[in-house]
Amino acid sequence: MRARGVALLFVGLLVATVAVAQEALPEWGTDPLTVYTVHAFEFVPIKSNTTYDFDSWMKWVTGGYLSLAAGVHVPSGAIVKQFHVAACDEDAGTDFQVRLWQCPSNPFTDPCVAAVVITSTVLSGCNYLSSTGLNLTVQNGQFTYFVEFNNYELTGQQRIDHVEIAYRLQVSEPPPTPTFNDVPTDHMFYPYIEALVASGITAGCGSGNYCPDSPLTRGQMAVFLSKALGLHWAP
Numbered sequence: 001m002r003a004r005g006v007a008l009l010f011v012g013l014l015v016a017t018v019a020v021a022q023e024a025l026p027e028w029g030t031d032p033l034t035v036y037t038v039h040a041f042e043f044v045p046i047k048s049n050t051t052y053d054f055d056s057w058m059k060w061v062t063g064g065y066l067s068l069a070a071g072v073h074v075p076s077g078a079i080v081k082q083f084h085v086a087a088c089d090e091d092a093g094t095d096f097q098v099r100l101w102q103c104p105s106n107p108f109t110d111p112c113v114a115a116v117v118i119t120s121t122v123l124s125g126c127n128y129l130s131s132t133g134l135n136l137t138v139q140n141g142q143f144t145y146f147v148e149f150n151n152y153e154l155t156g157q158q159r160i161d162h163v164e165i166a167y168r169l170q171v172s173e174p175p176p177t178p179t180f181n182d183v184p185t186d187h188m189f190y191p192y193i194e195a196l197v198a199s200g201i202t203a204g205c206g207s208g209n210y211c212p213d214s215p216l217t218r219g220q221m222a223v224f225l226s227k228a229l230g231l232h233w234a235p
Helices: 002-021 190-198 218-229
Strands: 034-039 044-048 052-054 059-062 066-071 079-089 096-104 113-119 125-131 143-151 157-168
Touching: 079 096, 079 113, 096 157, 113 125, 143 157
Parallel strands: none
Antiparallel strands: 034 157, 044 066, 052 059, 059 157, 066 143, 079 125, 079 157, 096 113, 096 143
16 A cells, blocks of 8 residues: 555656646746856857956956857756846947857858847846747757857947846657557656656566556655666765
8 A cells, every 4th residue: 555655646746747837937036947047257258359357246348349158058858938137238228139049060051040139228237138938948969059148339338247047847759659558659648658768767567568557666766766866876
């Protein structure tokens, strides 16, 4: 009975996770998304006709065109939902632009795509600019990603503090052909079971089956969770 209870708990948590994933996203600041931050000190010049300075927490440029770039390291398969820029501007002109670029493995034959573009058309002083409602799936195997900060102001001063990329991990698309005889493509948990297989977390219960309705022991649960979380002994 204890093993059956653990199995029901595991299935219940999985169903709850699916339910949460289907909920609509609230506004910025209230959704439990994972946030990856690109700090000011990570930006380096691409090609510059002017100079920049740095005071340990913010990079700023004065006069002339300047282009800075920083790499992005978001997990493959994550879905980017929001893009958030903390910056400063002397006036409310169109003085700088921040872009999230998605580049193919060979950018010389395939063009890069500006997946997110934020332009400072109304920013005056120090504030935040956001782009929400995004649905960009990160594919590190096919693309590389970087953030670009362009200064277009010829006389004033612009500053950038950091860029935040808010994302949520998602289950990948399942294969068209099922791995297990007892988990067909129309099974309720088909994509999730296939994700476990693809991640090397499970190999089923033998004889080409997964046994989706069998009880889960505490030992089996330990294997599942340890492999999924990448747990290991400390050195």
